[in-house]
Amino acid sequence: MNITEILFWVLSVVAVLSALMVVISKNPVYSVLWLIITFFSISGHYILLNAQFLAIVNIIVYAGAIMVLFLFVIMLMNLTRDTEPQKNKWLKLAGAVAGGSLLLVLVAALRNTEKNMTELGTGDIGLIKNLGRVLFNEYVVPFEISSILFLSAMVGAVVIGKRESPLATGGTKVEKTNARIETYSTQPVNEE
Amino acid sequence: MPINYYIFLAITLFVIGIIGVLTRRNAIIIFMCIELMLNAVNLLLVAFSKMHHLANAANDITAGSDGQLFVFFIMVVAAAEVSVGLAIIVMLYRNTHSVDVNFLNRLKH
Numbered sequence: 001m002n003i004t005e006i007l008f009w010v011l012s013v014v015a016v017l018s019a020l021m022v023v024i025s026k027n028p029v030y031s032v033l034w035l036i037i038t039f040f041s042i043s044g045h046y047i048l049l050n051a052q053f054l055a056i057v058n059i060i061v062y063a064g065a066i067m068v069l070f071l072f073v074i075m076l077m078n079l080t081r082d083t084e085p086q087k088n089k090w091l092k093l094a095g096a097v098a099g100g101s102l103l104l105v106l107v108a109a110l111r112n113t114e115k116n117m118t119e120l121g122t123g124d125i126g127l128i129k130n131l132g133r134v135l136f137n138e139y140v141v142p143f144e145i146s147s148i149l150f151l152s153a154m155v156g157a158v159v160i161g162k163r164e165s166p167l168a169t170g171g172t173k174v175e176k177t178n179a180r181i182e183t184y185s186t187q188p189v190n191e192e
Numbered sequence: 193m194p195i196n197y198y199i200f201l202a203i204t205l206f207v208i209g210i211i212g213v214l215t216r217r218n219a220i221i222i223f224m225c226i227e228l229m230l231n232a233v234n235l236l237l238v239a240f241s242k243m244h245h246l247a248n249a250a251n252d253i254t255a256g257s258d259g260q261l262f263v264f265f266i267m268v269v270a271a272a273e274v275s276v277g278l279a280i281i282v283m284l285y286r287n288t289h290s291v292d293v294n295f296l297n298r299l300k301h
Contacts, residue, residue, distance in 0.1 A: 004193070005193065008193055008197070012197075012201050015201070015205060016201070016204055016205065016208070019204075019205050019208045019209070019228055020208055022208075022212065022221070022224060022225070022228065023208060023211060023212040023215070023216065023221075023225065028218060028220055028221060031221055031224060032224065035224050035227070035228065038205075038228065038231070039231065042231050042234070042235055045235055045238075046235075046238055049238055049239060049242050050242070051238050051241075051242070051260055053260070053264075054234075054238060054260055054263055054264065057264065057267060058231075058234075058267070061267050061271055062227070062231070062267070062270075065271065066227065066270070066271060066274050069274060069275070069278055070220065070223075070224065070274075070278070073220065073278050073281065073282060074220060076282070077282070077285050077291065091215070092215040094214075095211055095214030095215035096211055096214075096215060098210075098211075098214060099207045099208075099210045099211035099214060100207070100211075102207055102210060103203060103204065103207040106203045106207075107200060107203060110196070110199050110200075110203070111196075113195070113196060113199070115194045115195070115196065116194070116195045116243050116246075116247070117193065117194055117195070117243070117246060118193055118194075118195050118198060118239050118240075118242040118243045118246065119242050119243075119245065119246040120193050120242075123242060123245050123246065123249065123256075125241070125242075125245050125254060125255070125256050125257040125260065126238075126242075126257075126260055130254060130257060131257055131260060131261065131264075133254075134254055134257045134258070134261060135261055135264070139261055139265075142265060146265060146268045146269070149268070149269065149272050150268070150271075150272055152272075153271075153272035153273075153275050153276050154275065156275075156276045156279070157275045157276050157278075157279040158279075160276065160279040160280055160283055161279040161282055161283060163286070
């Protein structure tokens with residue numbers, strides 16, 4: 001058992017255990033922290049597979065940006081205490097049994113696949129030079145389309161997250177309708 | 193390292209994500225479990241790309257780099273998805289003062 005196999009097993013155990021803790025933890029902040037540990041171990045797997053660009057991007061984008069966004073949202077909502085009353089124990093059991101059955105079926109179906117080897121530590125397709133060359137030769141159009149996707153996601157997040165003063169403050173449907181009528185009767189229509 | 197180990201690891205992570213989606217009721221944790229499933233698929237794609245590269249490196253020097261670029265695009269789409277999804281969750285919390293998905297089963301109002 002050489003060093004890469006030991007690293008593989010250690011990273012796998014860390015990834016699976018921390019992924020389990022994401023699901024088990026009661027406090028959402030702890031879930032976020034365990035998920036960050038999972039992402040770091042997956043990045044370790046990428047480094048082991050010599051996909052160094054993806055390892056760095058995984059750490060920067062997932063652990064650095066997305067998880068901080070989750071953490072900010074959780075702290076903004078003040079959900080750090082346990083606000084999740086678990087009533088139905090059978091529902092949890094049914095979910096666990098369904099997931100376990102899926103695991104069993106997939107493992108049993110893929111148990112006898114060919115024992116092809118992946119290369120660990122060699123091969124330089126994961127380096128940023130080669131990936132960038134392929135990306136900007138063959139995948140230029142999807143790259144540009146993804147920039148448009150980012151722009152639309154940004155606009156969508158701003159539009160959804162914007163607070164409309166009379167309409168979004170709760171209340172019944174009748175109050176909301178009255179507020180909407182009031183808003184539209186005092187403003188020109190095309191100002192919305 | 194045989195590809196089987198990577199397949200089983202990715203399946204395990206994916207199933208943990210599915211169990212989280214099915215059992216938890218906090219919308220943010222469900223969202224995080226979706227991210228976990230995306231990452232399991234990413235790991236499997238990278239492992240398969242390295243396997244393909246090992247098999248075909250003699251013919252094509254860049255064999256297998258498509259898989260890693262797909263992982264890159266999945267990360268891009270996941271980032272966009274997270275920004276919009278968290279905005280939706282914040283808006284739901286503002287309207288209902290809860291992120292429990294059992295309160296959100298009526299999309300009528």
